[in-house]
Amino acid sequence: MSPLATIALRFMVLSLVAVGGVQSILPEVHRVAVDVHHWVTDAEFTQMFVIARAAPGPNMLLVTLIGWHVAGLPGAVVATAAVCVPSCTLSFFVSRVWQRFRGAPWRRAVEAGLAPITVGLVLATGWLVARGAPGGWAAYTITAVTAALVLFTRINPVWLFAAAGLLGLLGLV
Amino acid sequence: MTPPPAGDAPRVTLGELYRGFFSAGARGFGGAMPWARRMLVEERRWLTPQEFTDAFGLCNFLPGPNIVNMSVVVGSRFGGARGAIVAFVGLLTLPFLVVLTLAALYTRYGNLPGIDAVLRGVGAAAGGLVFATGLKMAEGLPRTALAVGFLLLAFVAIGLLRWPLVPVLFTLAPLSVLAAWLRRA
Numbered sequence A: 001m002s003p004l005a006t007i008a009l010r011f012m013v014l015s016l017v018a019v020g021g022v023q024s025i026l027p028e029v030h031r032v033a034v035d036v037h038h039w040v041t042d043a044e045f046t047q048m049f050v051i052a053r054a055a056p057g058p059n060m061l062l063v064t065l066i067g068w069h070v071a072g073l074p075g076a077v078v079a080t081a082a083v084c085v086p087s088c089t090l091s092f093f094v095s096r097v098w099q100r101f102r103g104a105p106w107r108r109a110v111e112a113g114l115a116p117i118t119v120g121l122v123l124a125t126g127w128l129v130a131r132g133a134p135g136g137w138a139a140y141t142i143t144a145v146t147a148a149l150v151l152f153t154r155i156n157p158v159w160l161f162a163a164a165g166l167l168g169l170l171g172l173v
Numbered sequence B: 001m002t003p004p005p006a007g008d009a010p011r012v013t014l015g016e017l018y019r020g021f022f023s024a025g026a027r028g029f030g031g032a033m034p035w036a037r038r039m040l041v042e043e044r045r046w047l048t049p050q051e052f053t054d055a056f057g058l059c060n061f062l063p064g065p066n067i068v069n070m071s072v073v074v075g076s077r078f079g080g081a082r083g084a085i086v087a088f089v090g091l092l093t094l095p096f097l098v099v100l101t102l103a104a105l106y107t108r109y110g111n112l113p114g115i116d117a118v119l120r121g122v123g124a125a126a127g128g129l130v131f132a133t134g135l136k137m138a139e140g141l142p143r144t145a146l147a148v149g150f151l152l153l154a155f156v157a158i159g160l161l162r163w164p165l166v167p168v169l170f171t172l173a174p175l176s177v178l179a180a181w182l183r184r185a
Helices: A003-017 A022-036 A042-054 A061-100 A105-132 A136-152 A157-169 B014-027 B033-043 B049-061 B066-109 B115-139 B145-160 B165-184
Strands: none
Touching: A003 A022, A003 A061, A022 A042, A022 A061, A022 B165, A042 A061, A042 B066, A042 B115, A061 B049, A061 B066, A105 A136, A105 B049, A105 B115, A105 B145, A105 B165, A136 A157, A136 B115, A157 B014, A157 B033, A157 B115, B014 B033, B014 B066, B033 B049, B033 B066, B033 B115, B049 B066, B049 B115, B049 B165, B145 B165
């Protein structure tokens, strides 16, 4: 089988089990890419993980980089599509069905039940992202000031990111 | 809060869907979710806060990155299958190009000078933005002991105890939904 076809097949299967996002399939992506197919070495996998985190957008871009490493631009496109299209197709049809039951009592109960958990997860993500930052008082201050300004002012967070990035570049974080 | 009838939903063209999700993806350092909420709820007002929380809750249960699912769900709502594709491509266009550029630079130069330092600062700010977004979403929740209880359980299990997401989600969600159903009856 050509490398492109192998990439497509492997990542399409993983797409449908990635409940909770790509984090939950990372160990399996690592096994497939490093141990089974030897597409990348352990060190390259780690580098790609770091580079994917440096780019904006979802961290599934790690998969894009693996595809790129194996087969250039076509590999990047195929890997990205493979990991997204099955789960996106499922989302598309589920949301269509969901839309049809708008106003149904059971749907309202599901939404009322899921909402607090969803918010709890977002807060937990914020906590974990902040914890994943280097730590120290400078980092905690940036986190707290950003949260406060976003909550209580109408400032565009882009400026806060730019300022925080600059503080980092100056070696203050 | 009851959802507005379908006729009240704003009209959104395919071009607007592309630009909206492009802007969310382009700014999404440390995660695109807060930017998607800002774009959908605060900047373009395509969704009410309640609609956002409901749709995002659904997306957490579907496989794949929740924000990618969100682009498909919102895109299909305003533009059918074509809308879903346009929103999805919009979200990923810039991140895709940026990550390949970074990888090419890394391959060529062996390191990315300054990137680590910049990311240390941005990472700290990103945590604050996600946290503030969570607090904004919490404002829309009913002030009941049940809602607050399940919110705290999810936060403690995932954020503090760092338990794996999937079992936590599939344990808490049925209980919370059941509680909401019984409360309604």
